[in-house]
Amino acid sequence: MVKKENKFPKKILLASPRGFCAGVKRAIDLIDLVCQKNQGKEIYCYHQIVHNLTVVSRFEKKGVIFVDNLNAVPKGSILIFSSHGISPAIKLQASNLHLQTIDATCPFVSKTHLEVKNFAKNNYHIIYLGQKNHDEAVGTVGEAPNNISVIQNLEEIEDLSFSKKQRLSLVTQTTLSFDETQNLKKELKKRFPQIEEPPQDDICKATQNRQNGVKKLVKLGAEVIIVLGSPNSSNSNRLKSVAEKMGAKAYLLDQITDLDPQLLSDINCVGLTAGASLPEEKIVEAITWFQQKKTRIKEIKIAEENLNLALPEINL
Ligand code: SF4
Incomplete structure (x- = not known):
């Protein structure tokens, strides 16, 4: 009996914008700068700087120690607060420990x-x-x-x-x-009709752009959406759920090589996007993976993103 060959997708729709947002870029540039200026010193970061395994392990290799408890940080050390922000209680604890703090909280x-x-x-x-x-x-x-x-x-x-x-x-x-x-x-x-809201929406534009991107890809025919991002990334998980709500199958993966190609058998069109903390190199890796399988890539632009957030001054 001749075995029926499964077809691999012919077309990938690639969302733009995708991956790093301005807040993540700022946090990464900041921790990078602190590493450059303090080579040989121990640098601590309270929580993962951004919720992405690739980024975190890159900084671990540079010697950054990520902690979830300030009791693990020796007095007087350099401590970076992650992009997700911290409570006043943590700020106070850091000050009591005489830590030299740098705040990478997204504005x-x-x-x-x-x-x-x-x-x-x-x-x-x-x-x-x-x-x-x-x-x-x-x-x-x-x-x-x-x-x-x-x-x-x-x-x-x-x-x-x-x-x-x-x-x-x-x-x-x-x-x-x-x-x-x-x-x-x-x-x-x-x-509660008396409830009041701030004048500007709190869900940031980068989050909205990436979610609108997923909706557009599904509307254009993507039957499966691949979201590149780490499992603890909130905005990446939301991209997956937006796709599912639109009726598409969706997979959240740290990298394309985690995907079982069988899952794309007999699928014609796949949408590809990435959470706000995924480095572009992981997207490039995914594009190459698909190109090697002779899949056509078409970029779908939903919005322009050219926001640049300035770094705070650091005196270390
Ligand atoms: S997703 Fe939005 S809030 Fe979060 S770091 Fe990026 S710009 Fe800031």
Whole structure:
């Protein structure tokens, strides 16, 4: 019997923009600079600088020690705060340990910290839409731990109870799904019409662009979406869920070589994108992998991204 040969996809639609956003680039440039200026010294980083295995292991090779607990950091050491931001309690602990700190928090995350701080100062209770244990959420909630409720889904909104007189405000983690968040916001506004939002959306533009990219790829015929990114990357996971909500199959992978090619058997068109913390070299590797299999690559541009975030001054 002649074995039927499975067909490999003929076409890849490649989303643009994809991969590094301005906040991740800034955090990586900053840690790089600290490494250059402090060769031979121990450099610590509180949490992964960005949620990507390739990036983290590159800096581990340069001698950076990533910790989740400041008790592991010797007094007086150099400590970088990751791009996801930290709570005032962690800042205080670092200062008590006389650590020389450098803050790589993305300015868009800092914006949400400021919102929480201001709302709390003005006696608002804050509803924070976010993932309870994510580094970003933990840091932001830490700005006003007694004035904030973290909400992840519609069921949790049902459990909320506030009087009509209670001042309420709404702040969102920067990397959530834009569409899912709109549904949660709609429900919150129905239940608590007095709730106030910051003038500008908290979900950052880079997150929105990458999610719009996935939607476009599915609309253009991608039956499978491959998202390159690490499993603990919030925005990468959201890209996968956006694809699934649109009816496509989706895989989240650290690198293309983790993909079982059998999963693409008899698929005609595949969409390829990457979370905001994935280095471009991993995309290039994926493109080459597909080209070697004679697959055509077509780039689909959704938006221009040319934001450059300045580095803070460091005196080390
Ligand atoms: S995804 Fe958005 S909030 Fe997160 S680092 Fe990038 S620009 Fe900043």
